[in-house]
Amino acid sequence: MSVDQEIKMPSTNASNVIGFGLMVVFLLLGGFGGWAAFAPLAESSVAVGKISADLDKKNLQHLEGGVIENIFVKDGDEVKKGDMLLKLRDVHIKSQLDIYKAQYDDALALYARLVAQRDSKDSVVYPDELENESIKQEQDNIFYTTKKSIEDEKIISQNRVVQLENQIDGLESLMRAKKSRLESIKEEILEWEDLYRQKLVDKLKIRELDREQNTIEGDISQTASEIAKLKEAINETKNQQLLREKEFTKQTLGELVQAKSMLFDLKSKILSVEDTLLRTNIVAPIDGTVVGLNLHTIGGVVSPGRDILQIIPQNSKLIVVAQVKTSDVDKVKVGLMADIRFSAFNVQKAHVVEGKVVHVSADSFMDEKSGMPYYEAKIVVTKKGEMQLVDYGFELVSGMPAEVMIKTSQRTVLSYLVKPFTDMIARGFNEE
Incomplete structure (x- = not known):
């Protein structure tokens, strides 16, 4: 073998390595691009809410109002229909x-x-x-x-x-x-x-x-x-x-x-x-659980027409009442599926429960704490979600906080990555 041949051999080997490397890169890019072009990615609207009893929940109010003489229950008490809940003074009556x-x-x-x-x-x-x-x-x-x-x-x-x-x-x-x-x-x-x-x-x-x-x-x-x-x-x-x-x-x-x-x-x-x-004897209209008791003082005043407490019927179906952002309300529809997470359960693994949107309010509400407007969505736990709750060992309680991810649409990873660029180009043409 000549000296010239010995000198040229490393150059040939380097070219082969570079070519192989480029081929691997192109294969990876092509594979990723193909996956990005076809892999589905769910687009979701995130809403916070809490567990609430279904429409069977009974809000107790008093027509005339009055002064409290005695309180017989507290939040969480189980009551039977006809049980005394509160007693108002009746001397004047x-x-x-x-x-x-x-x-x-x-x-x-x-x-x-x-x-x-x-x-x-x-x-x-x-x-x-x-x-x-x-x-x-x-x-x-x-x-x-x-x-x-x-x-x-x-x-x-x-x-x-x-x-x-x-x-x-x-x-x-x-x-x-x-x-x-x-x-x-x-x-x-x-x-x-x-x-x-x-x-x-x-x-x-x-x-x-x-x-x-x-x-x-x-x-x-x-x-x-x-x-x-x-x-x-x-x-x-x-x-x-x-x-x-x-x-x-x-x-x-x-x-x-x-x-x-x-x-x-x-x-x-x-x-x-x-x-x-x-009516000075405020009694339970149904069997159920007392929640939301707003009065705790003997001698306190019950205002006419204001909620006193709520009773959740026994075996009542619980739903998630969530606050949907006003910017997302056009995408949130009845029938959409949702992933529900319950932060009250102190577990390391993020357990997701399947739900389904069954109601979206026709008008917006105002959050009393934040002052921000929102639309109300009601999400019911599906049969699959109920089985998941059993598997996780979760027991839902009215008032429990929940985070809901409502699946509003499906798109690919590629469309998600290029969307900022397409939006920028569209805005550029609109400005021209």
């Missing part, structure tokens, strides 16, 4: 109820008395529900006093009519006597006129009888007029009595209507106050 019941008893007794007056009964029949004897006695006194007054007026009117009728009888007897005397005088006049025609007597006696006839006829007319006046007085007395009876009946019926209306009004008020009194 009971006092108001007693007033309405007393007024109702008065109205009930009044109504019974007016019915007896309307129907001209001999006594008042009270309903069985009225037990207050003093009220009954008071209405009985009014009833019998009124009844006696009416009967006395009727007796006075009847006596007046009898007196007038007796006067009429006397005048009619007098009139009959006068009429009889008148007939007798007329006969005497005829006889005396006959004698006068025979010239046996003078006309003096005839004139005397004529004067007496005229007097009697005048007396008869006056007596008839007096009888007519007495009959008119009788009719007037009877009409006045009838008018008084009608007026009394009308007044009784009017008072009956008012008493009936008063009864309905008081009954409505009693039912309303009884309902309010019943």
Whole structure:
């Protein structure tokens, strides 16, 4: 072998090594590029939230509010339907109820008395529900006093009519006597006129009888007029009595209507106050667990309409209520899958539980702490996620914090790497 050949050999070996190295690099780049071009990469929207009971969760509020007399439960207590949770003071309500019941008893007794007056009964029949004897006695006194007054007026009117009728009888007897005397005088006049025609007597006696006839006829007319006046007085007395009876009946019926209306009004008020009194005992509407108790002080005030506590039903399905950024809401849709992580479980390995978006709010909310707007998303644990919870030994509790990664889309690693450059180029063209 010549010296020249020995000198050239290392150059050939170096070229081979370089070529091999380049080939390896190109293969790696090509493999990575192929993998980057086709390997899927999930794009996610990250949201924070907490575990909450499903829609069956019961929020307890109080319509009127009040002052706390006693608290019987605390957060985490298991309760049965009908169990006492809180007791509000009821002294004022009971006092108001007693007033309405007393007024109702008065109205009930009044109504019974007016019915007896309307129907001209001999006594008042009270309903069985009225037990207050003093009220009954008071209405009985009014009833019998009124009844006696009416009967006395009727007796006075009847006596007046009898007196007038007796006067009429006397005048009619007098009139009959006068009429009889008148007939007798007329006969005497005829006889005396006959004698006068025979010239046996003078006309003096005839004139005397004529004067007496005229007097009697005048007396008869006056007596008839007096009888007519007495009959008119009788009719007037009877009409006045009838008018008084009608007026009394009308007044009784009017008072009956008012008493009936008063009864309905008081009954409505009693039912309303009884309902309010019943609500001073705040009881559990369902079986479940007490959470979110906002009141802890005896003598504290319960505001009307504000949440007092919540009860999570037994075996209630738990969901994750998460706050989605307003910038991501256009990508978060119902039906998207999600990965849920629970930071409350102190484990080294990051356990992921599968979930699914079942609701996205139509409008945004404002976070009271941060003041930032957000949309509310509800994520339910899937069947697979439930099995994962069992495998991990996790037991979810309402209020537990959670981190949710909602899988909004799929793209390749390559598109993810080049996206900043494509976005920059697009902005450059837009600026031009």
